[in-house]
Amino acid sequence: MKAFDYHLATSPADAVATVAAHPGAAYLAGGTNLVDHMKLGVAEPDLLVDVSRLQLDQVAVSDDGVRIGANVRNSDLAAEPVIRSHYPMLARALLSGASGQLRNAATTAGNLLQRTRCVYFQDVTTPCNKRDPGSGCSALGGYLRYHAILGASPHCVAVHPSDMAVAMSALDAVVVVQGPDGERRLPVDDFYRLPGDEPHRDTTLAHAELITAVELPKPPAHAVSDYRKVRDRASYAFALVSVAAELAFTVTHQIGSARIALGGVAHKPWRARLAERMLTGDQPSDETFLAAADAELSAAEPLPGNEFKVELARRTLVAQLRMLTARRQR
Secondary structure, X not given: OOOOEEEEOOOHHHHHHXXXXXXXXXXXXXOOOHHHHHHHOOOOOOEEEEOOOOOOXXXXXXXXXXXXXXXXXXXXXXXXXXHHHHOXXXXXXXHXXXXXXXXXXXXXXXXXXXXXXXXXXXXXXXXXXXXXXXXXXXXXXXXXXXXXXXOOEOOEOOOOOOOHHHHHHHOOOEXXXXXXXXXXXXXXXXXXXXXXXXXXXXXXXXXXXXXXEEEEEOOOOOEEEEEEEEOOOOOOOOXXXXXXXXXXXXXXXOEEEEEEEEEOOOOOOEEOXXXXXXXXXOOOOHHHHHHHHHHHHHHOOOOOOOOHHHHHHHHHHHHHXXXXXXXXXX
C-alpha cells in the first residue's frame, strides 16, 4: 500500500477545504471499499480525510419525507422503523447488500460511492479504462458473466455494484452535496453517469464535493414496494439482476404510478422510465407487465456469456410486479 497522510475532519467545511487543497486526497468513512482498493493498488490517495466522526449520522423525518445523514450505517438504516414501514424496498436492498459485519461499518454515502467489482478493474496487472483512462477494456473478449447489458460503451462494460443505490434510484432520492462553491442537490439519476468515453467517472461529483445527506420524498398513497435480487448464491454476492419496484394503485385498481430501477445490468442503477410510462394508467396483468419489461429491455445489448441476463431481467421484473399487485389485492 502506498504511504499516505491522514487528517481527521472537524466539520464538513474543514473536510471540503482540505480535500480541495490536495488533488490526490480522498474522503474516508467506513472504508469498506476504499481500503480494499488501496491494498490492491487500485486507489492510491496521498491524503485521507476522515469524515467518519462528523455529525452526519441521523435519520430525520418530516412531512416531506426523510433525510438520511451521510454517515448513517447501513445496518442502522435497514433497522430504522420509518424505513422499514414506509420505504421497505430500501430496507430489503440494504439487507441484501452485504454481510452483517460490512453493513455495520459501511455508510450511506460510501455505499453510493462504491466502485465496480469488475475483476479486471480490481486486477492492476490488466488494462482498464476505469482505473487507467485510455489503457483499454480487458473485459471485452474476457469473462463477461456479470457485465452490462444496458448503457455500456466500447470503453467500459462494468456494472454498478450497490443494491442500496438501486432502491434509492427507484425512490427518487436526492443526494445532498457540499463543495467549495456551496451546497447542491442531485437526483440520484443525475448523480450517476453512464461510461461513455470517460468510464473512470462514476458520478457527476467534482473533486472535493462531499455527500452530507440523502433525501427521500414521501411515498405516494396506496403504494406497495419491494426489492428483489437474483444472485449466484443466497449468501453475500453481487446481483446478476435486481429490481427495485413500487406500484401505487387507484381506487379502481389501475396502476396510478410506477417507479422501477434495475441493478446488475448497467454502469449505474438503471431507471426503467419506459416501463414506468407503459404501466401507469393501465390495469395490472401479466400481459401488461410483460409488454413493459420487453419494451424496457428492447435496447439491451448483451455480451458473449451474459445473454441470459436479458431473459433473467425480464422474468425478475415481471415476477416483482406480479408480487406487488398480489400484495395490494390482499
